[in-house]
Amino acid sequence: MTITNNHPGFGTATLEPPVDVRRRACSADEFSPLREIVVGRAAGAVIPQASDPSAWLTLYSHLDAGQVAAVDGGALPQQVIEESEEDLETLAETLRGLGVVVHRPSSVDHAAPFSTPHWDSASGMYSYCPRDLTLIVGETIIETPSPVRARYHELDGLRELFRGYLLAGSAWISAPKPQLRDSLYGVGRDGLPVLTEDEPAFEAANVLRCGRDLFYQVSTSGNEFGRIWLESLLGPQGYRVHPVRDVYPHTHLDSTISLLRPGLVLLNPSRVTEDNIPGPLRDWDRIWCPEMRETGVSATGQSLSSPWLGMNLLMVNPELAVVDSAQHELIARLERHGISVLPHTLRHDRALGGGFHCVTLDTVRDAPAGADYFG
Ligand code: DAV
Numbered sequence: 001m002t003i004t005n006n007h008p009g010f011g012t013a014t015l016e017p018p019v020d021v022r023r024r025a026c027s028a029d030e031f032s033p034l035r036e037i038v039v040g041r042a043a044g045a046v047i048p049q050a051s052d053p054s055a056w057l058t059l060y061s062h063l064d065a066g067q068v069a070a071v072d073g074g075a076l077p078q079q080v081i082e083e084s085e086e087d088l089e090t091l092a093e094t095l096r097g098l099g100v101v102v103h104r105p106s107s108v109d110h111a112a113p114f115s116t117p118h119w120d121s122a123s124g125m126y127s128y129c130p131r132d133l134t135l136i137v138g139e140t141i142i143e144t145p146s147p148v149r150a151r152y153h154e155l156d157g158l159r160e161l162f163r164g165y166l167l168a169g170s171a172w173i174s175a176p177k178p179q180l181r182d183s184l185y186g187v188g189r190d191g192l193p194v195l196t197e198d199e200p201a202f203e204a205a206n207v208l209r210c211g212r213d214l215f216y217q218v219s220t221s222g223n224e225f226g227r228i229w230l231e232s233l234l235g236p237q238g239y240r241v242h243p244v245r246d247v248y249p250h251t252h253l254d255s256t257i258s259l260l261r262p263g264l265v266l267l268n269p270s271r272v273t274e275d276n277i278p279g280p281l282r283d284w285d286r287i288w289c290p291e292m293r294e295t296g297v298s299a300t301g302q303s304l305s306s307p308w309l310g311m312n313l314l315m316v317n318p319e320l321a322v323v324d325s326a327q328h329e330l331i332a333r334l335e336r337h338g339i340s341v342l343p344h345t346l347r348h349d350r351a352l353g354g355g356f357h358c359v360t361l362d363t364v365r366d367a368p369a370g371a372d373y374f375g
Helices: 053-059 078-097 154-168 224-237 279-283 307-311 328-336
Strands: 003-007 011-015 034-039 101-103 134-137 140-143 171-174 185-187 193-195 207-210 213-217 240-244 257-261 264-267 285-288 314-317 320-324 340-344 360-365
Touching (some): 134 360, 224 240
Parallel strands (some): 264 285, 320 340
Antiparallel strands (some): 185 193
């Protein structure tokens, strides 16, 4: 679609999608054959200061106030950035080689401070994890209301792409803009930070999609109010949003459950049990993830995620996965279940808090939107 607007006395504006956007976004699950994807960027990454209560809540929620006081934010060492850029480009090359159209976020100045009437943020964060803030459900692009103040403008890097998808026929919406006042951030009796129910707040990576069913993890990066908002949007369209509660209280769902193909799921044995496995998945075959081979926290000495990032994999199609090359036992188990593996490396995955699912956002997969995998 091309839009032309003839402004009297101003001129003609013509809007066209970027050259690499030729079809609308359409992605309804985590495993159908991949056609287009965003691969993140490490350039310009800034780790928010832990004195920001929203950063404590989502980046260091396993630390108490005393421990988090010792954590340093700020720009990452140049070597971490450069090696991560190399690893992301290698991933992008592999995907292009498979015929997948790869988009990259445009450059954003994440170091710039900004403020709202309620708070100041010393910086933004990064474009490393495009998974985190955008949820694509069928042909609808949903910008999610992240509780992290530093991430307020992060999607600037994807605006051009989303404008293109809108012109190509996708729907593009945002959840109510969160205010992120201090009252959204509490501290529990255990001294650990808590996301309150002040307003809807969640990140897209709290959610896994499986046709007309979605799994929503209630945690430090997604509250019940956020689930209610998502349900209010998707319920009337025939989707079912299943709450995942009391499984993993810290941030995202994608190092806890990986949907591999219809009927087969990878589960994190340190978090998922026979008792708390989400109801619809009870009838699926399970692969229990083996212990992760620790690859270290990398040059910064700080980690934004647990070692289970090793199970944060990307399905290219139901028979092919991109998996951390260090996780030999996991790779062997996947292969035994008929899934071939493309071993790849993200040398600074834990310092930056993102494995292969996090650093990507599949925008087009060949899948029937609204397919029922549990009927
Ligand atoms: O297990 O530390 C990391 C998920 C990142 N998207 C974990 C969660």
